[in-house]
Amino acid sequence: MLLQEKESGNLVEILDIEALFSPKETTVKGQYQVGEEEQDPESFEKRKLNFPSGESLPQCWIDTNYKSA
Template sequence: MLLQEKETGNLVEVLDIQLLIDPNEETISAKDQAGQEEQDPEKFAKTNLVFPSGEALPQCWVDANYRTR
């Protein structure tokens, strides 16, 4: 799955979808897709990621207490 980094606009390839949808995880491992060579995995904060369309990640993926607010 590809997501977009808010600050740079670069696409990142998510390596573990389970970590992405787990609201208790604040970061995920992903590979930056900028450049021509395959990049090493890096940690990205989920708060700095959006879908390539610009839409925010679902609240249930980033906030474990989303139902109580």
């Protein structure tokens, strides 16, 4: 799955989909999709990512208390 880093606009390939869907995880492993060579995996804060369309990630992926809000 590709997401976009809000600050830079760079695309990030998410390597751990289960961590992305889990509201208990605040970070997710991914790789920048820039240049011709594959980038090293890094940890990304989920709150700093969104969909390439500009839409925010669902609250249930980010906030463990999303039902009580």
